[in-house]
Amino acid sequence: MTMLEVCSVNCFYDNVQALWDVSLKVEEGEIVALLGANGAGKTTLLNTVTGLVKPASGHIAFMGESLDGVKSHEVLEKGIAYLPEGGRLFPDMSILENLEMGAYPKSLWNSRKSSLDRVFEVFPLLKERRKQMSSTLSGGEKQMLAMARGLMSNPKMFLMDELSYGLAPIMVTEVFNIVKRLKEQGITVLLVEQNVHQSMEIADRAYVLENGRLVLDGQCNILLDNDYIKKAYLGL
Ligand SMILES: Nc1ncnc2c1ncn2[C@@H]1O[C@H](COP(=O)(O)OP(=O)(O)OP(=O)(O)O)[C@@H](O)[C@H]1O
Numbered sequence: 001m002t003m004l005e006v007c008s009v010n011c012f013y014d015n016v017q018a019l020w021d022v023s024l025k026v027e028e029g030e031i032v033a034l035l036g037a038n039g040a041g042k043t044t045l046l047n048t049v050t051g052l053v054k055p056a057s058g059h060i061a062f063m064g065e066s067l068d069g070v071k072s073h074e075v076l077e078k079g080i081a082y083l084p085e086g087g088r089l090f091p092d093m094s095i096l097e098n099l100e101m102g103a104y105p106k107s108l109w110n111s112r113k114s115s116l117d118r119v120f121e122v123f124p125l126l127k128e129r130r131k132q133m134s135s136t137l138s139g140g141e142k143q144m145l146a147m148a149r150g151l152m153s154n155p156k157m158f159l160m161d162e163l164s165y166g167l168a169p170i171m172v173t174e175v176f177n178i179v180k181r182l183k184e185q186g187i188t189v190l191l192v193e194q195n196v197h198q199s200m201e202i203a204d205r206a207y208v209l210e211n212g213r214l215v216l217d218g219q220c221n222i223l224l225d226n227d228y229i230k231k232a233y234l235g236l
């Protein structure tokens with residue numbers, strides 16, 4: 001089943017076009033990487049899916065149902081979690097309070113206790129430290145918390161923007177291992193990354209965005225061997 005379908009999306013900021021006729025698909029159970037340099041339009045694309053940015057034209061559907069004009073909190077309620085660039089935690093809130101923010105829509109709030117139990121199983125450290133202010137966590141721990149907060153909505157699909165950015169190599173491996181675990185639990189993942197090599201190693205397929213246009217896509221094992229990818233993105 002197709003989880004997410006983005007169809008011919010064009011997007012502008014004032015009169016500057018940020019996305020040009022972008023189409024992509026994510027199938028159920030896949031990890032798909034969306035790659036591209038700074039300013040390529042990766043965040044903009046995720047924002048169009050989550051209802052934060054309204055495309056000028058084009059369509060977006062989730063599990064066959066249109067997301068056109070659907071508000072952010074409704075997108076979350078439909079089963080799409082979003083880890084925004086930089087994590088966007090609430091620094092003056094505890095870990096527990098940050099997690100509860102992941103279940104703020106009414107339909108999710110009532111089941112937040114069982115969601116917490118589920119999330120703490122994946123992140124036992126957060127359970128231990130649930131009263132601690134999120135501002136006191138390390139960079140890697142903050143990204144763990146941001147992932148955990150996303151999982152509080154019990155999503156079918158998880159969009160993650162630059163999950164590994166700024167993390168030490170060992171933490172990069174750790175957060176990507178969690179992404180693989182989420183896939184095993186049946187969560188479909190769309191991963192925006194600048195860490196091209198490692199994200200292609202955990203992803204099934206990838207799309208490459210350049211200056212707002214998709215220029216390449218395919219199976220990661222094939223793309224890793226693609227001459228253009230090697231030269232432009234892997235420094236080989
Ligand atoms: N709120 C905004 N107002 C005006 N222009 C914007 C806005 N957000 C993004 N842009 C522009 O749209 C283009 C795409 O930006 P976007 O943030 O989607 O890229 P990105 O691929 O996520 O980049 P990065 O890797 O740096 O996060 C860029 O040229 C950017 O300057």
Ligand SMILES: [Mg+2]
Binds near residue numbers: 042044085161
């Ligand atoms: Mg971005």
